[in-house]
Amino acid sequence: MSYKRILTIQDISCIGQCSLTVALPILSVCGHETVILPSAVLSTHTGGFSGFTFRDLTEDIPLIKSHWQKEGIAFDAIYSGYLGSIKQIDYLSDILSSMGNERCIKIVDPAMADNGKLYSNFDLNYAEAMTTLCSKADIILPNITEASIMTGLEYEEDYDDDYITALIRALRDKGMKTIIMTGVSYSPNTTGVIICEGNEISYYKHEKLEKGSHGTGDIFASAFTGSHLSGKNLYDSAKIAADFVLEAMKNTSDDSEHWYGVKFEPILHTLADKLSI
Numbered sequence: 001m002s003y004k005r006i007l008t009i010q011d012i013s014c015i016g017q018c019s020l021t022v023a024l025p026i027l028s029v030c031g032h033e034t035v036i037l038p039s040a041v042l043s044t045h046t047g048g049f050s051g052f053t054f055r056d057l058t059e060d061i062p063l064i065k066s067h068w069q070k071e072g073i074a075f076d077a078i079y080s081g082y083l084g085s086i087k088q089i090d091y092l093s094d095i096l097s098s099m100g101n102e103r104c105i106k107i108v109d110p111a112m113a114d115n116g117k118l119y120s121n122f123d124l125n126y127a128e129a130m131t132t133l134c135s136k137a138d139i140i141l142p143n144i145t146e147a148s149i150m151t152g153l154e155y156e157e158d159y160d161d162d163y164i165t166a167l168i169r170a171l172r173d174k175g176m177k178t179i180i181m182t183g184v185s186y187s188p189n190t191t192g193v194i195i196c197e198g199n200e201i202s203y204y205k206h207e208k209l210e211k212g213s214h215g216t217g218d219i220f221a222s223a224f225t226g227s228h229l230s231g232k233n234l235y236d237s238a239k240i241a242a243d244f245v246l247e248a249m250k251n252t253s254d255d256s257e258h259w260y261g262v263k264f265e266p267i268l269h270t271l272a273d274k275l276s277i
Contacts, residue, residue, distance in 0.1 A: 004229045005033040005074075007099065008222075009061075009092055010081030010111075012038045016045030017261025018215035019081055023222040027079075029268045030226025030275055035075070037064060037095075039088050047214045048260060056084065061091045065099065074101040079225045081218055082111040084121070086129045093133055105229065108137040109221040113145040116155045124149075135175030139228075141221050143183045147171060160186070168196050180238055182220060193238045204239045206246055213249050215261045220245050223271060230275045240274050 006027055010019045020036055027034040039061070043053040078100055083089055096106050110130045112122050131150040134140045144167070148155040151170035156163055164184055171179055178197050185191040185208060192205040223241035232240065248264035255263070 003031070003033065004076040005035060006077040006079060006225070006229060007035045007037060007075045007095075008079045008081070008225075009037040009039060009083070009095070010218075011040040011042060011084065012036075013042045013045035015043065015260070016047070016049070016214060017264065018045050018218045022215060022218050022264065023079070023081065025265065025268065026219065026222040026271065027226045029272050030223075030230055031272075032077075032226060032229055037061065039082075040084055045214060045260070058085060058088055058091070061088065062094075065091075065095055068099065073099075075099055075104055076101060077105040077107065077225065077229055079107040079109075079221070080133075081109050081221060083130075086126055089126075089129045089133050093136060096133075096136055105139070106137045107139045107141065107221075107225050107228075108134050109141040109217070110134055110146045110150065111217065113149055114143060116145055116148075116157065118149065131174060134171075137177070139178045139180060139234075140171075140176050141180050141182065141224065142171075143217070144181065147179075147181060150174065164194060165201070168194065168201065172196075178234065180224065180234065182217065182242075193242050195235050195238050197234050202235055204235065204242060206242055209246070209249055209253070211249075211253070213252065213262045216245050216249065219248060219262070219264055226271075227275060232275070240271070244271050244274075 008023045012020045024034050038057050040057050041055045078096055080092055112119055112130055127149050147167045153170055168179055181194040184194050189208055190205050191208040192203055195202045220241045223244045224237050227237035227240045247267055248262040251267055252258050252262040
């Protein structure tokens with residue numbers, strides 16, 4: 001496995017096991033030099049905490065990029081997570097087009113919605129900007145809600161394979177190249193990941209736990225990205241990432257005090273083992 005340099009752009013929630021606090025250790029344990037570009041710093045994530053602090057770092061992004069360019073720095077991969085504004089999306093779009101080397105893989109997690117609706121601080125203008133950004137990526141990692149919003153198709157809680165296929169086709173019509181769709185569940189006790197590359201569509205199904213957890217989308221996206229950069233194909237990368245998330249959730253399920261995230265750190269070695277690092 002060659003040594004890759006990856007840039008990941010998302011916020012730092014100092015407490016909460018999400019965003020950069022999961023991306024950095026997961027990508028690192030996958031064997032990659034991990035460069036971070038924080039979009040904001042929060043004392044905690046926003047799910048269940050109150051009175052958290054927030055510092056917007058939007059205006060630092062172009063300054064950091066300019067310095068890197070003066071130093072001749074380029075990246076083998078660029079991976080984005082939660083972005084807080086349309087302006088940050090615009091800055092990332094510029095970074096995607098200017099900071100990668102000739103083989104750079106561009107991965108976007110359009111983290112903006114779940115359970116049928118946009119996050120409270122986003123609107124349809126933001127969703128439109130994110131849709132444009134996704135069309136510039138090599139790989140996107142939407143959930144079903146994000147896919148429905150980007151395509152304009154009505155969100156459905158009860159769906160079948162025809163609905164998922166329609167979402168994929170609509171995303172492809174908007175210029176999305178490779179689509180890894182998470183949270184696709186055809187039965188009460190299972191869930192899974194759709195992998196769409198070209199005309200090939202496959203599905204990895206796994207156990208569904210009754211209780212969800214904060215930060216699992218970020219953990220999946222980071223483990224998928226780290227696995228794929230390590231040379232795993234798309235299906236195997238999705239499988240490894242999904243299994244890692246499931247095991248991290250199980251590792252946390254008996255700890256009622258740990259409600260704000262999942263204890264993924266004690267099992268990081270299993271991710272490295274799967275990649276033969």
